[in-house]
Amino acid sequence: MKRRNNVKSEVDTNGKSPANPSKSKQRKEKRAHGLASKDKLYSGVRNKLIFIVLLYVAAGGAFLYWHGMGSTPEVPPEVDEEILGSLPQDVKDLDLPNSGVFRKKSAEAVLGESVKKAASKVKSKKTNNSTVRNTQGGGDKDPRYPNFEPRIQSSIEMSDMGGNAWTEVEISKNRNNTSVRIFTMDDFLTPRECDGLVKAHEAHMKQHEPFQPIICFSGEDTMKEYLRDVNLGWSGGVWRADWTQGTQCLNESLSRQLNGKLLWSHSTSFYPGESPFSSTYEMRVKNHTGLDPRNGGKFQITSYPQGVGYKLHTDCTEGNTDKRDRFATILVYLNDVIEGGETQFTELNVTITPKRGRALVWTNMNNEGHCDVTSYHQASPVIRGKKFIIQRWYYFENFPALGKRFDGPELPHRSPLAPRVACDRFDSGSCRWYDEWNFDHLTDYAARAI
Ligand SMILES: O=C(O)CCC(=O)C(=O)O
Ligand SMILES: [Fe+2]
Incomplete structure (x- = not known):
């Protein structure tokens, strides 16, 4: 949960990137270091952009991991035998x-x-x-x-x-x-x-x-009411992407968070x-x-x-x-x-x-x-x-x-x-x-x- 929030702070709720910082940062840098050469400045910006892209890739990986997208749990073959x-x-x-x-x-x-x-x-x-x-x-x-x-x-x-x-x-x-x-x-x-x-x-x-239930609601409004009730909401740890429009269900990760609540x-x-x-x-x-x-x-x-x-x-x-x-x-x-x-x-x-x-x-x-x-x-x-x-x-x-x-x-x-x-x-x-x-x-x- 904590880690998911950390990831979230890097990306806005619509999954869009933050505004491109390059131009204003360039101006600021020019003002601050009047001596900076154009070439130096561009390579600095390029490095920053590469860094931001890498940060996003890492954030995306963490997002997928925490949302359970990485792997499909297998049915343990021994379960049936065990139960029977x-x-x-x-x-x-x-x-x-x-x-x-x-x-x-x-x-x-x-x-x-x-x-x-x-x-x-x-x-x-x-x-x-x-x-x-x-x-x-x-x-x-x-x-x-x-x-x-x-x-x-x-x-x-x-x-x-x-x-x-x-x-x-x-x-x-x-x-x-x-x-x-x-x-x-x-x-x-x-x-x-x-x-x-x-x-x-x-x-x-x-x-x-062993299997996490997927939690579904009769509609989006209903889902929001339930989430509010357990102190979760769009602004409190829930992303729009957690809700699968059409299926009326929350994804595995958020369903897991609701389990027990x-x-x-x-x-x-x-x-x-x-x-x-x-x-x-x-x-x-x-x-x-x-x-x-x-x-x-x-x-x-x-x-x-x-x-x-x-x-x-x-x-x-x-x-x-x-x-x-x-x-x-x-x-x-x-x-x-x-x-x-x-x-x-x-x-x-x-x-x-x-x-x-x-x-x-x-x-x-x-x-x-x-x-x-x-x-x-x-x-x-x-x-x-x-x-x-x-x-x-x-x-x-x-x-x-x-x-x-x-x-x-x-x-x-x-x-x-x-x-x-x-x-x-x-x-x-x-x-x-x-x-x-x-x-x-x-x-x-x-x-x-x-
Ligand atoms: O549990 C009961 O007494 C009634 C259950 C019921 O009406 C239903 O599941 O449709
Ligand atoms: Fe009934």
Whole structure:
């Protein structure tokens, strides 16, 4: 940090050189040493210029070094083995996705090169999302995706699990103008499954420990607010070049400086087929909620440290015209939280308390596929303890790339395993760390755009 500031004092914030000193210095020198010959003077100036250029080259080198541009950290080959080897036997037995990141498939492997190409086309072209679609059938059948079955998920069908029944949560506010339905069931996951998922999540996070997260914001203003809050800013150690326009992310060096200064929740993900557990789980969900695996996205395990919650939001896009949006959410609490961490539906006056194994299912969209804003909810901050959940979102209209891993976008220089932290509006104070560049929504458009 200190050294970076020293370097900074040599170069202005726009990265421009200081004004050329030659002429005024020449005049000054002439006045001071009236005897100096022209030749002598020019060679003095030339030497000074050479010195300044060398100084800049050195400063530039130091800049690159401190901004982590010099080398890409390699993935230590032993990490995977270490983590897998250190997992307790009961976690291994569950066959959980403990090394998902190393099973990461490229977009080509999952979807084929054509989709990848389309993805880049879409990113640059900004697809028109309102493409005409068969809302009954969930889209036309595409010969390129013979295994893809278009379908619409527009309702849920809750059914008991053994002697275990769902409780429909009573809605006391906006009761007559909401389509949202909320259900809970205790012991949806066994203690062993919950503990196993927690351990798998922690192991997954540990795998990423050596890698510096890249910190991203929903916009430049948001970034400035966060920086001000931790006494950093354009004038206090931050350069414009630290912010990568378009990517909304800070470079590695500044991200490193922020590490430990911001609070965040952690999300790790696994995908259908990446562990036998994913199949067991999605069949259980299907059998007891009617939510079809074909409409399911990734499985996301999230942990909240003490003091952290998650902003008020909807899981669907307000005013959506695109029906490829999250129709319903299933969330299972993986532990008992000592205090705080409730899921609160502010428009419905509903609060659910975390309890290990308890499932919470709710709808976000009505049965015509419109996002219902009465589904607004938040994770209230954990007051004491930690909170772990697993979530999966089920989409109203499915699409070929749904629930597949996809390569991340081109972003600032980073190690291949660098996680990403995404921070939203400052006043909502919720940042979330992701172990992947999870842009699964983009793949959806990619698949459609061909
Ligand atoms: O943690 C919770 O209670 C809710 C989390 C949530 O709504 C989300 O991640 O979308
Ligand atoms: Fe949510």
